[in-house]
Amino acid sequence: MTSKVTFIGAGNMASAIFGGMIDGGYPADAITATSPNDDALVQLRDRYGIHASSDNNAAVAEANVVVLAVKPDIMRDVCLDLRDSIQARQPLIVSVAAGLTADTLDEWLGGGLPIIRCMPNTPSLVGAGASGLYANPRVSDDQRQLTTTLLEAIGLVEWVDDEALLEAVTAISGSGPAYFFLMFEALIEAGKQLGLPADSAHRLALQTGFGAAKMAQQSEHDPARLKRNVMSPGGTTERAIHVLEDGGLRELFENATQACAARARELSEEIGEKR
Numbered sequence: 001m002t003s004k005v006t007f008i009g010a011g012n013m014a015s016a017i018f019g020g021m022i023d024g025g026y027p028a029d030a031i032t033a034t035s036p037n038d039d040a041l042v043q044l045r046d047r048y049g050i051h052a053s054s055d056n057n058a059a060v061a062e063a064n065v066v067v068l069a070v071k072p073d074i075m076r077d078v079c080l081d082l083r084d085s086i087q088a089r090q091p092l093i094v095s096v097a098a099g100l101t102a103d104t105l106d107e108w109l110g111g112g113l114p115i116i117r118c119m120p121n122t123p124s125l126v127g128a129g130a131s132g133l134y135a136n137p138r139v140s141d142d143q144r145q146l147t148t149t150l151l152e153a154i155g156l157v158e159w160v161d162d163e164a165l166l167e168a169v170t171a172i173s174g175s176g177p178a179y180f181f182l183m184f185e186a187l188i189e190a191g192k193q194l195g196l197p198a199d200s201a202h203r204l205a206l207q208t209g210f211g212a213a214k215m216a217q218q219s220e221h222d223p224a225r226l227k228r229n230v231m232s233p234g235g236t237t238e239r240a241i242h243v244l245e246d247g248g249l250r251e252l253f254e255n256a257t258q259a260c261a262a263r264a265r266e267l268s269e270e271i272g273e274k275r
């Protein structure tokens, strides 16, 4: 039987997930999303053909899976309001909120629940996301499998078996799109300085990033080997790579990702202290 999935919040991340599910053939009739905004409710019904409601409690009454997709700062109030309905139904909880631990959510929702935490990233909006997932011990194998299927609708799914590793996921893929956007910015600017028209530099830089990622995904060789394949001895790439290596690019990535993971930890603690 098709699992009934209810999204609490129908913003960017939720609509990316249910949009991807529907594109992948998931029946729209089995999906409900909630929003406090009347215009959004009309749009949810018209554009996606899903059930839409402004009543969070009514929306979870028959759900097998409840996806929490509101901003972290209002999550506590939303969970406390849902507590009785969730306890009556005992659905699988999937949270996409950054920084809120499974134990915190479980406490707000009354305890004893199967909870999966997901750290998605923004390329999910175009079906090319990468999500890190952690399941608390109450989650069954079937619930894991179901969540994998649901989230594969927006891209790659990678499970971690220690919740703290979601901080590393944040440092690599959660925040990662911004690192690549920064590299695109820098490459486009460099292309302009070398005399290319801005739009040409833009197209060439983006297609090169896309092509490199696609090639690395399809190749039997690792990125180090693929890099060496571009570097003819004494050639142009070798010169450029030496400049990047001598300039400390690897160390910069190490420092940036350590800083990112540390900030993810701090944010979790800050949210925990506000409780």
Ligand SMILES: NC(=O)C1=CN([C@@H]2O[C@H](COP(=O)(O)OP(=O)(O)OC[C@H]3O[C@@H](n4cnc5c(N)ncnc54)[C@H](O)[C@@H]3O)[C@@H](O)[C@H]2O)C=CC1
Pocket: 008, 009, 010, 011, 012, 013, 014, 034, 035, 036, 037, 056, 069, 070, 071, 072, 074, 078, 096, 097, 098, 119, 120, 121, 122, 174, 175
């Ligand atoms: N790793 C990443 O890059 C990202 C992570 N996220 C996570 O996803 C979650 C959602 O973020 P977005 O989709 O970007 O936010 P959003 O602002 O687009 O969506 C949140 C939605 O919740 C709705 N809402 C507000 N109060 C509500 C209530 N009481 N009941 C039901 N709905 C309510 C709002 O109308 C809004 O449409 C956040 O917790 C964020 O941490 C989101 C985007 C990217």
Ligand SMILES: O=C(O)[C@@H]1CCC=N1
Pocket: 098, 170, 174, 175
């Ligand atoms: O920058 C942030 O805090 C969030 C978490 C991962 C991506 N964006």
